[in-house]
Amino acid sequence: MSTNTEPANGSRVHAGKTLADSLPPSDEEILRVEDLTVEFPTDDGIVHAVRGVDYSVREREVLGIVGESGSGKSVSSMAIMGLLPGNARVHGSIRYRGTDLLRMREKEHRSLRGDKIAMIFQDPMTSLNPVQTIGDQLAEAVLSHHLVSRKQALARAKEMLDLVGIPRPEARLKSYPHEFSGGMRQRVMIAMAIINDPDLIIADEPTTALDVTVQAQILEKLLEVKDEVNAAILMITHDLGVIAGMAHRVLVMYAGRPVEIGNVDVVFNQPRMPYMAGLLGSLPHLDATEHERLRPIVGTPPSLINVPPGCPFSPRCPLADDSACVTTEPELAPVDADEHYAACHHWSRLAQVDDPTAYFRAESERSR
Amino acid sequence: MRRTRTKPAQAPSGTDAVQGMGVRTRTQGELVFRRFVRHKGAVAGMIGLGAIVLLAVTSIGAGPIPGWWPKDFSSTGTIVDSGKPTLSLLPGFLGGSGMQMGEHPFGQDNVGRDYFALTMRGTQVSLVIAFIVGIVSTFVGTLIGAVAGYFRGKSEAALMRLTDLVITIPTLLFAGLVAVMAGDRGIVVLGLVLGLVTWTPTARLIRGEVLSIREKEFVIAARSFGTSARRIIVKHILPNTVGIIIVSVTLAIATAIILESALSFLGLGVQPPDTSLGRIIHDYQNALTVRPWLFYWPGFFIIGIVLSVNFIGDGLRDAFDPRQNRVRD
Amino acid sequence: MLAFIARRLFVSVLVFLAATAVVFVMAANVGDPLAEARQLPPGPAQESAMAEITERMKLDEPVFVRYFHWLGSALTGDLGVNVTGRSINAMLENAVGSTLQLVLAATVLSIVIGITIGVISALRQYSGLDLSVTFAAFLFYSLPLFWVATLLKQFVAIDLNNWLADPELALWVIGLIALFVALFCAALVVGDRRSRVTTFVVAFVAMCALLWALSETGWFADPGLGIFVIALTAVAGAIGFTTLFSGLDWHSPPMRAAMAAAIAGIASALLLDPVLRDPNLATIALLAVITAGVCFAIGWLLGGELYRRSAVQSAMFTGLFTGAVIFTDRLLQSFASYSDLKGGRPVSTIGSGTPNFQGTFWQSGLDSLGHLALPTLALMLISLATYTRYTRASMLEVMNQDYVRTARAKGLPERAVVTRHSLRNGLIPITTLTAYDIGTVMGGAVVTETVFGWRAMGRLLLDGINQGDPMPIMAFFLVAGGAIVVFNMIADIAYGFLDPRIRLS
Ligand SMILES: Nc1ncnc2c1ncn2[C@@H]1O[C@H](COP(=O)(O)OP(=O)(O)OP(=O)(O)O)[C@@H](O)[C@H]1O
Ligand code: SF4
């Protein structure tokens, strides 16, 4: 999906748990990703899917990751899980509590997967095995990391179903996935993710396939279980509203690279990378006049096979110049606010205006 | 499936579909062709089948048109070198007798007939029958499958019961009975009747496809405008099943060659004076230990044709349905 | 579920009835049953012959009357008489056994081997092994059965018998077989180039040495395994099955249970020697049941609460496998004496058994095998190719499913991901394929039997067609069509049990 179609649910008011109610992050760093690159050799050439990503998350922190389709969000998180296809070439380091996952033996990595690091996928309709009962699938997650009897594992499964809000959990253990609705299935996926008390939950667009009303419930549930098990969450989404509602910090990705990272309110109010400014500009404002329309970012991201020199956003950027922007790719560097980094030669120009998204208004109107 | 989209509108097609790969949009036909020629097996199959057809047609000619091979498949002659094949593919400098066809490339039978001419004749007949069967069975199967898939309810039930009935009768039994009843009315009639008993796989395939297409938006829209069923089937549904239909033709042809040769081998298929690849082996089955070439040559041609056609079918399936490795049922 | 089965049964019976009518009408018109009588010199002899046949076959009545007559007596179990007045029931009784043996052997073998190869091929997609398997499947699939059968009968069988008269392997043959085996082993290994090359070299050398030793010691003329090889195979089986089901761990309860089962098997091979000299089928079946029971108990006791399931699984597989090895050993040991009985030509090309064969249980077993081997091999090639291709495609499709990714994300070992998730789902559609395939195999059996000169169902059908006689044709159809109907039913019901999504509707 492209970036220009996000609905304005940033201001959605959650009835239940909100980020403000949930426990604050601690100082303990759970995961640190450094200079992560992922390449796929294909028939057409090498796809540079992820080109140097750095970030870290702390206990109980929610880090949102946004970015256009194909910007490498899923690939970088699958690298953490160690579930990339065999032909993928992964470099850099991914430190989980200090140990580098990329230098671990597969067996050790597997013992973390599903135990300390868990993942929730996008489509709950297809993510559960259709021929196994819910109970068996949940119990399997326990049994593959703990030496307990099947009975104990099922008891744990029941407890988790109860926790994620599935009524009559005892009976539901014997149900098959097709007897559940989409929202219920995603709850089961959440139950499966937290059943072993993980330190880190990666949620890759966990609500995209769901009904709007169900979305909110699922997100609340995620915030709730985060505090229950003291986990950090990597929240991948296209929905800036979700980021605003439940992330502490946000990482913006473009063409396989991080282009902006910082606290959510800082980044949302003072974007320092034109792409992020454009994303925000495409959200309708609450105070918008009737005539104001959504302002899409025109154009497409560059090919990941022959990544051109210069800033990958330059063909679409209203601030682009003919020198630095087309010759040197900007590094992620600190900008005006604390803990706020952006990759743009001209971030200061965005800092000079009141409303950085205005650049995009001009741009899209000019091109019309 | 219940997948509610939370994004209010699809992105304008340009930005969404291309994903920065800078691909020119190609027509469906171009894409299919490109995928087909990339399939090595399919290309090899095309070349193989083309070569066999060309050889069979030009060598002994067809009907009144003479071919380049001087000998006739029915006239007997003196047996040279106990009828051994004279074809040699090993060039002289490798110790062979040079690349040459010789007097009787495929050898001679026990009364001195030229076996190359006879094999070519058999190949022609087998191919003709197979193509007729391919077309007839695909036509019948498509018709039954499309009607059964489109009109649910009574006619579907009736047609599916009919299909079940035909499936209950082993193909060899059914085909054997109709072939014997067709008797010596010639190879065209034989092809027709065999086509009438081998359409069930096609019918099932087409029905499954039509069942899914009829639920697509454009068909529902056409129906809501009151478009007639015939028009919807012909204008909307069949064009979207072209891929499957073409693949079915290849499958049916491959099946037909195997079936016809098996029937003829049992003496139930092609009747003299006609001959076919299976019939030739039937006719000589008592001479095989003495003259093994009478056994090998027709067999090689059957295998060559069927293998080529199967490879072509596989290539077509991949080309029309790029979803890899899908299970067909 | 019961209602579903009942409705399915009802419809199948109706369809089958309709099919008998269709087949009968065609069979009644397929030829002229009086043709032979017409050949007689004209006169009273000819007239009475014709009258007799007309009377016997009710040729002066309309076809549908004859059909209902046939149906009426068929329902009481009487299938009528053929054109010469012989009882069809008697003919069928002799024929049906050998045909079903052939069909079942070919079907079971192609399912087992085809699924195994298909799964391995899918797990090693795009490897050398996968490409060869795919090509071989295409080739087999394109082979005309009658041609392969004739090839095996006229050329292979003779060569094989000649070779068995003085079974020594030439060096180049040893090299070639070893090369194939080594290539296969190397293709199975996961990992980098070096480990594959090592595997190849080790397998090649080991295979060459083994074959050479076997050939030099005249093993092929008088084969057998001996208790040492049996023990070795049983232990290897124990390790293999346990690794497959629950991972390689020497001290785990499943491994202990499997080892115990293997040891019990080896011990019984020694203790049961008097029983195994010349048993009968019932004894063998009883032994198999006892083995299963004992191994279940071993697994149950050694598994403890935490490992009960996998321990029982490992122990039972190991126990039955060991039993099969012991069985094979006995067969092989009887080979030399059987070969002598057959005048040194143990591979038969005519008929489904040596007429009036007298011998021990093992020798009769070898006699059946010697007659079945080549026809089964011919008949199974096409089905084998079908099952391989289908399994491969189905597995590849399943392996890309989201729920398999979920299973990996849970931290399951790859072995468990494959066996518990990919395999279970990938094999469900195969049930449908069996139902389709059985009709083809039935038709194939007719061809195979004809080539190998069996007097079985195929003969019945062809005689019926050639003499214009509907009764034997109908007998053939009752068996073949009945098999198709039954297989379809079983497939439907099995599908319903295996896939919970079907149960609702
Ligand atoms: N196995 C693979 N082989 C080749 N290229 C791949 C493979 N997997 C992913 N890619 C490519 O890597 C790039 C990044 O993909 P990724 O799935 O991470 O995007 P994403 O940011 O998650 O997008 P979306 O929002 O659509 O989920 C894409 O261009 C994709 O085509
Ligand atoms: S570096 Fe230049 S092209 Fe890139 S985002 Fe900044 S201004 Fe635009």
Ligand SMILES: [Mg+2]
């Ligand atoms: Mg993604």
